[in-house]
Amino acid sequence: MAGGSLTLDVRQAAPTTAVLDVNGDITADSEKPLMEAYSEAGSAKAVVLNFTGLDYMNSGGIGLLVTLLVRANRAKQKLLAFGLTEHYRQIFELTRIDEAIEIFGSEDEALQAAAK
Secondary structure (H helix, E strand, O other), rough: OOEEEEEEEEEEEEEEEEEEEEEEEEEEHHHHHHHHHHHHHHHOOOEEEEEEEEEEHHHHHHHHHHHHHHHHHHHHHOOEOOOHHHHHHHHHHOOOOHOOEEEEOHHHHHHHHHHO
């Protein structure tokens, strides 16, 4: 799915877990591709965001992640992430998003947590 400078690939990593592979920038303009990818994940019990391909994220992008978090909470889905650079880990800590979206060092760690 393309949307400006963001593409997201959705893959089923386990029967109840979907992974959204982020490539590019997450800004306010990324709402359509991000929400379409989230919808494509369907009724997965856990959605894992793979940020290894993230180039840039601004405050509009953080706002979209909060929107995604609200939707996941309403659907009783876990939202997890991995692949954040140290810079974006710090931003997640400063904005306290890391308290709602659990951050992991690798895909394997995130998938193990998603299975619990």
